[in-house]
Structures are given as C-alpha cells and as structure tokens.
Amino acid sequence: MLGAGDTRTRPRHPLWVRAAHWINAAAFLALAVSGTAILLALPRLFWGETGANDAPAWIVLPLPVDLERTGWGRNLHFVSAWVFVITGGLYGLASLLGGRLYRRLLPDRDQWHPRHLADEVRGHLGLSASDEAASGRRYNALQKLAYLAVIVVLAPTMLLSGLTMSPGVTSAYPELFTLFGGRQSARTIHFLSAVLLVGFLVIHVWQVLAHHPVRLMRGMITGRSAPWGEEA
Amino acid sequence: MRDLSRRRLLLGASTLGAGTLLGGCEFVENGPSRGGLYGLSDTLTFATQRFLLRDQPLAREFSADAISAVFPTINTTDPDDPAYRRSKAQGFSDWRLPVRGLVERPAALSLSDLKAMPARTQVTLHACEQGWSAIGGWTGVRLSHVLASVGLKPEARFIVIRSVDGWWDSYDLFDALHPQTILAYGMNGGDLPIAHGAPVRLRVERQLGYKSLKYVSDIEAVARVDGLGQGRGSMVSELGFSWYAGL
Secondary structure, three states: OOOOOOOOOEEEOOOOHHHHHHHHHHHHHHHHHHHHHHHHOOOEEEEOOEEEEOOOOOOEOOOOOOOOHHHHHHHHHHHHHHHHHHHHHHHHHHHHOOOOHHHHHHHOOOHHHHHHHHHHHHOOOOOOOOHHHHHHOOOOHHHHHHHHHHHHHHHHHHHHHHHHHHHHHHHOEEEHHHHHHOHHHHHHHHHHHHHHHHHHHHHHHHHHHOOOHHHHHHHHHHOOEEOOOOOO | HHHHHHHHHHHHHOOOOOOHHEEEEEOOOOOOOHHHHHHHHHHHHHHHHHHHHHOOOOOOOOHHHHHOOOOOOOOOOOOOOOHHHHHHHHHOOOOEEEEEEEEEOOOEHHHHHHHHEEEEEEEEEOOOOOOOOEEEEEEEEEEHHHHHHHHHHOOOOOOEEEOOOOEEEEEEHHOOOOOOOEEEEEEOOOEOHHHHHOOOOOOOOOOOOOHHOEEEEEEEOOOOOOOOOOOOOHHHHHOOOOOOOOO
8 A cells, every 4th residue: 555655656636636536527427428318308509598499599419309318317417416516616615725726726927928838739739748748746737727617617607507597596596597698598508518528528538548547547546646757 | 104104215225226325305394205316416406495495586577578489388288188178169168176175165266266366477488397498478366366265274285286187296385375376377468278288277487397287177285295196296206307396
C-alpha cells in the first residue's frame, strides 16, 4: 500500500475530490442515458414557451421516436439528478470555501499571457510539444478553463434549465422562464448544454488515455501518483 | 395493514433491489408509497417542492392571445364506453358527476349544476412528460368550491378522481384545494372538445399534464389512498410514473 511517507509518490487528489469525481461520473452517465431516453419521446427542439409534434420545430433530431421510455427514463434521470446535485453542491461549496477552485482551477497569472495560451493551443493541436503539459506540476490553462466551464457554467445551466421544465418549481420561481426565454427554450438549452458536457467527457477521457492513463487513473482512484518523469 | 407493508417491501425490492434497505417511502401520511431509490428520489422532490410552494403561489397565467394554435391530444381522444357515447349523443344533458365519500351531502352534479357555480378562466401552459408544451384557456369551477358545496368532512385528506376511460388519480388537499385546480367544461372560449376530455376534465396546473385527467366521471373524498389499487396513488404510478408530477 502507498502510505503518506512513501517518497516515490506524491499526493494528487484528496479523498473528497476523488469521491465527488467518481460519484458524479456515474451520475452523469446515468443522466446522459436517461436524458436520451426521455428525448426520444419528442426528438424536436423549439424556442419559446410551446412546442409539439405538429408545431414548427427549430431542429428535428435524426433520432427514432420512442414514447415508451419516459417512464424509466424520468425515474433514473431524477434519482441521478439528485445524486449529481447533492454531490456537486458539496464539491462546489468545499472547493470554493477551501480555496481549491482558484488555487487549482483558476489559471495562474503567467498562464493568461497570450503567448503562453498560444503555446498551449499549439501543443494541444499537436503542432509543438508543450512543456507545461509534460511537467504535470499544475493543470494547463486550457484544462483549467475547461474544468471551470463545466463546474461554473455548464453544470449550473443544466440544473437551472432542467428546473425550468418543472411546473412545480416554476410556479414558485417564474423568473426561471424569463431567464431562459420560455419552457421550450429551457429544454433546448438543456439539450445543447448536455451536448457540450458529453463533448467535454469525450475530450477528458481522450486526454487521460493520451497522457499516462495508468498514472492519472491511479491518481484519481488512490489519491497518489508517481512523480512526473518516472513511469508509474 | 400487515399486507400493505409487506407489499411495500416487495415493491421496493423490485426497484433497483434497494427496497429492503430503504423501505417504502410515503410522501404524506396515509398517502401513496413507493419503495427503493426511486421512492426516495420522489420523496425528496415532493418534500422540496412542497417547501417551495408553501405559500401556494399560482402557476403562470397568460393573456388569451398567447393561446397555442397546436394543442396535442394524446391517450384517449374519444372514449368508446357505451354510456359515454349515449351521453355524448345527447350533448351530455343526462351526464352526472358523483361527488361522494367523506362529504356531508353526496351529490350527482349535472353539467348545468357545475356551470351555475362561480366560474374561473385561466390561460396556462400545459407541460406533458413527453416533452411538448402548449398554452390553452380553461374555464370551469374550482374543485374547492365543488367540495365545499357538498361539505367536505374534516377527516378527508385526499380526493380520488376517476375517468371514463379507466384512468384514476389522487390528490392531497394541498393541490386539490388550490385555486387553479378546476373542473373545466370550457376550452379557449368554447365548450371543452371531446378530444380534450368533454364534458369535464380536471386541471392541476402545478403538475405535469398526466395529472389533469380527462373525461372525469367520479370524485371521491377519502382519508387515505394507501389501500387503493397497489397503494401507489394513481394508475400511472402503477405503470412506473411518479405520483407527484411537479418535476
């Protein structure tokens, strides 16, 4: 076992971060699957308050219509949404109050420099080797910005646009309709944000697989990983 | 009672296998119950929304020019029940709505009885669990007025509503007595169309469309619903949907 005194490893992620990561990874997968099941009942997107099969749609998604999946879809969606919201809320609170959000996830001063950002973009596109990516001492700026976008923008947008589809919640807070421009607009934004989140997941997993997957997975599971420069 | 709690455990065990750990979650005392993780999630949703709605706000209402050109009709759109067909042929002149159970003066109300009561018109957004939504104008009498007119007994806690096509659902008094919970006999300025539930449908504006039963045929006030059917509070709950549909 790896103890705290093990000099060959360095701490990467505290337990609460790892727990939140994996619980919400599972919840997100369940949300994506069940959300798709619900979407199949009406794979059309609209703007404004109203929308239906015979009403003009903004987009008709090329998906098979299936009315029989909303039962289990809704059940699984809401139970996993509760898990996602409770875990995400605790994580958000802890990382904000504990300072982790700006220490680990807000780009450092030097990372905001245009030349640095340009280097990172070139590195990510495979046009040049980025020193930052190889050092592993901190997240690179694009990585930090991607995590921040998910935590600060997309996750809250998912929650609020989802709640805007709730007739109960919107009776208490009709302002939600104003925020999103109507129930169907909220549904469309819920879908678009979900697409962005799935896109994030794909890139996130691809980046792990492309950069020392064993070491990174070990870090997120056990909390420790071998020092950079030595293979785990 | 023994049998019910045993059934609750069985129901729970069938939902994600977690029922025996979590037991059956009962939303309201003597109300419907659901086991397993889904029961827990339903209870969280119900409790949260009851807190958010504790001051009994109204659902949004629109002006008449917001009424949708397209308002889908799903499930039953023309009941084939023989008595219903006969009544329909007579313009529902012989139609009667029993209001019974825990009431002082059980009654069988005609359409004109309902229309003689104070009317309420509300233009609201109907949201279906399938994802569509449409704005419609509904005219009818508040369910709370109908219940008051027959003298709801103090021990009544739920209103069970049944429909010509076999649907049934239950509502606790929090929703049943809400001012926007109406028995609607008119839509968009005219009579309620057959496809939308003529002669009378229910409107429960702070929940999804499936709680707004069409073709209302019976109203019963009861003290508990845990003994009705499978104890889950409604027909659609027995098909796996949530009894409380505010989400």
